[in-house]
Amino acid sequence: MKPQIFIVGGYVRDLLLKEEGYDVIPQDRDFVVVGATPQYMVQKGFLPVGADFPVFLHPKTHEEYALARTERKTGPGYHGFTFHASPEVTLEEDLERRDLTINAIAMDSLGRFIDPWGGRKDIRDRIFRHVSSAFREDPVRILRLARFSARLPDFSIAEDTWRLLTDMVRCGEADALVPERVMRELSRGLMEQKPSRMIRVLSRCGALERVIPGLECDEETLRCLDESAQAGAALPVRFTVLLSRSGQRAGSIARGLRTNGELQGMADLISRCLPGVLNPPTAQQAVHIFENSDFFRRPERFRNLLAAARFLGSPWGDRWETASAAAKSIVPRSVVAQTADPSAIPQAIRAARERAVETVLSGEPQ
Ligand SMILES: Nc1ccn([C@@H]2O[C@H](COP(=O)(O)OP(=O)(O)OP(=O)(O)O)[C@@H](O)[C@H]2O)c(=O)n1
């Protein structure tokens, strides 16, 4: 029989969500090919990619085409994967090994849906439900489900799926997650509409303390986090709000997650500078914080910190803004020109900045 091609996964899900009135734009298309061999794909000009799975890139569109496969886990965590791809694997079998029913709907070239696991009904009923016990085979799915919860806050998680999640965590599956994957899903979840939901889902199934050990996060923090999302804040700001209660531990939490330099920089500022920024500025302390956050060379970090402080409810944002503009108005070169002793230069620049901040702050209403 001639091989058949279907669109599966996120694209089909988002298409159906759009029909339900959700404000989503279907993005990347993932294709599954049934009844083909790797040789057939290569013959047709597809480029083989991925050492682990039989995945190919379309010669022109570069979209991903995967051969229908079933997966079996042979060991704990990540590495014990074997897959079985052959022309005999059916579409239904391929859909069965997928994570959620809403992600296990296929669409053929005529736009007809193949939905053996009731994904469309679950979209209508707004339910996240695992397809089969194969969900267990990939712990990343715990994070994905938490992320989808942040993206679709009016969906709820099926009882059976809760039980499965909790059991997976109890069996140590969440411990097998590598920091890079945690961070990838966490960053995506933080950028969704209601990031608090991601944290709540992880917390309720017991995964949170396994994947972000040391995180202190109360109701108030979660509320502020959602506010930052509503306002469209950037990732470093949302990340700072999330870690804001973790104080001294924020830096090591970020290191544990192997974050990029920008997020690590924010996490390091939490213990050093956030408490200061949550209070009204004084000239001396303000300049100290500007220096400490490298504000004069790279203003974004301080800006992000200040934005986070506002979402955390600080009423002092405008005063900090004024203070930072005043400190920035000092031109180091002109201070240098007026200072005879080179070793006195840093102190002279600092003093000039403090005077400038003092002046604007004393002119402002308290
Ligand atoms: N850990 C995973 C990753 C993916 N999939 C399946 O592979 C599809 C495509 O995966 P991917 O593109 O990573 O995610 P999407 O669901 O498409 O969602 P998004 O692209 O929005 O992340 C998913 O829909 C799902 O059917 C899965 O079952 N388990």
Ligand SMILES: [Mg+2]
């Ligand atoms: Mg996708």
